[in-house]
Amino acid sequence: MGGRPRRRGAELLAALHDAVLAELDEVGLGRLTMEGVARRAGTPKTTLYRRWAGPEELLLDAIAAAYPVEAPSPAADDLRGDLVAALQLLIEWSRHPTARAVQAIMTERHRRPELAEALQRVFDAAGRRFTATVLHHYAGLGQLDPALVTPVVEDIGEALVLKHAIDSGEEPTRQRLAEIVDQAILPAVGVRPV
Amino acid sequence: MGGRPRRRGAELLAALHDAVLAELDEVGLGRLTMEGVARRAGTPKTTLYRRWAGPEELLLDAIAAAYPVEAPSPAADDLRGDLVAALQLLIEWSRHPTARAVQAIMTERHRRPELAEALQRVFDAAGRRFTATVLHHYAGLGQLDPALVTPVVEDIGEALVLKHAIDSGEEPTRQRLAEIVDQAILPAVGVRPV
Structure with a gap:
């Protein structure tokens, strides 16, 4: 049924960084999960686990990417x-x-x-x-x-x-x-x- | 029935400063009242109003007294x-x-x-x-x-x-x-x- 076009590389990475930051703003550090980030980004959870061990690693990656x-x-x-x-x-x-x-x-x-x-x-x-x-x-x-x-x-x-x-x-x-x-x-x- | 001996001067003032700080710690700034401080200090509310217009004035007085x-x-x-x-x-x-x-x-x-x-x-x-x-x-x-x-x-x-x-x-x-x-x-x- 169509759905979201598949994103790759830098575009997907930026979307996942945005998703983990938005999820953190909404639920707080204590309730940050891979499930929540995956749902927000419209991405299978397995995609996240391929690269990061947990939501904290993904969050640190987002921080590092934006740090000037x-x-x-x-x-x-x-x-x-x-x-x-x-x-x-x-x-x-x-x-x-x-x-x-x-x-x-x-x-x-x-x-x-x-x-x-x-x-x-x-x-x-x-x-x-x-x-x-x-x-x-x-x-x-x-x-x-x-x-x-x-x-x-x-x-x-x-x-x-x-x-x-x-x-x-x-x-x-x-x-x-x-x-x-x-x-x-x-x-x-x-x-x-x- | 005895009750609390009446405190005066510096002793009463110190007790009221302690009471407003303890009350702040418990209820927060938004719910700080003269009633609450008076109850905690075991002092009639009128005693407080004789000296301060409201709980904020009493709090500022406590801060000033402790500021080195x-x-x-x-x-x-x-x-x-x-x-x-x-x-x-x-x-x-x-x-x-x-x-x-x-x-x-x-x-x-x-x-x-x-x-x-x-x-x-x-x-x-x-x-x-x-x-x-x-x-x-x-x-x-x-x-x-x-x-x-x-x-x-x-x-x-x-x-x-x-x-x-x-x-x-x-x-x-x-x-x-x-x-x-x-x-x-x-x-x-x-x-x-x-």
């Missing part, structure tokens, strides 16, 4: 601009459904520590913190002292964006991002903005 | 130690029931903006951010450039403590607090740790 990767200037000639762009990327990502999925996993961390650890591995593979890839790129090219790019310093940008969002309930403006870069990140890596 | 005040070294001779102590104060406060009350108010911010604003006035009266009082003290005595103590810089310590707690689910150690001071706050105010 910072692209610092190859010549490392605009540290300030690259840092602002990295924080802008964080804000754009925070509007994506996978950001809610990350929050759901972090909230359940005490009940599901193995899932939170797997999530950290996803982040590690993507460069860990926003701004970290940029900072290590410039340090690698000798423009910053690598000893100054510590875990605390990698965290400054994300921490100040998060704090601003919690306090104000709003995304920081581009002006605020520039202040975070100029007044907090650059001094920490030994660069005084002009 | 930073005491920087009068001679301003230990910036690093005073900053670590300020962050330690933040961590101690975060274990107090009023920290949960603050979180409840912030979570309901969109529904109850006037309450969140009143809370900000409580914080402003207490010196706003942890570490801000210390930084302004040293700036006032000419040991820091006051132009460097911006809202972003006032936020660095709290933001990094919060981020650490969210990521790890644990309080930062004293060692981590020292790293936050040395690697993020001191550079932002133009001081390189020795």
Whole structure:
């Protein structure tokens, strides 16, 4: 009777990622099942099991696929601009459904520590913190002292964006991002903005 | 029939603060009433209305009473130690029931903006951010450039403590607090740790 045309490859994968995120939004992490995702995607459950052991693996895959990767200037000639762009990327990502999925996993961390650890591995593979890839790129090219790019310093940008969002309930403006870069990140890596 | 001995002054006030915080923990912000607090405290409702217009005012009063005040070294001779102590104060406060009350108010911010604003006035009266009082003290005595103590810089310590707690689910150690001071706050105010 016709039905849905068969999807393959990247198209099918994107549909399954969308389905697991939509299912998570509706039923929550505790009730996420392969059945639910398969039903929502209109795909046999066996298709899912061919690639993932369970709904958590599929969810982590969806998070990894949507996680943006910072692209610092190859010549490392605009540290300030690259840092602002990295924080802008964080804000754009925070509007994506996978950001809610990350929050759901972090909230359940005490009940599901193995899932939170797997999530950290996803982040590690993507460069860990926003701004970290940029900072290590410039340090690698000798423009910053690598000893100054510590875990605390990698965290400054994300921490100040998060704090601003919690306090104000709003995304920081581009002006605020520039202040975070100029007044907090650059001094920490030994660069005084002009 | 005896009953509860009548409490006065500071003792009564402390009992009412405890009662409003316990009531909040049990029923939540949306169902907090003078009746509920009075019943829990074993006090006539009229006693409460003599001092506060409603349960929110009583709750804000409890938060203000428990909010710690930073005491920087009068001679301003230990910036690093005073900053670590300020962050330690933040961590101690975060274990107090009023920290949960603050979180409840912030979570309901969109529904109850006037309450969140009143809370900000409580914080402003207490010196706003942890570490801000210390930084302004040293700036006032000419040991820091006051132009460097911006809202972003006032936020660095709290933001990094919060981020650490969210990521790890644990309080930062004293060692981590020292790293936050040395690697993020001191550079932002133009001081390189020795």
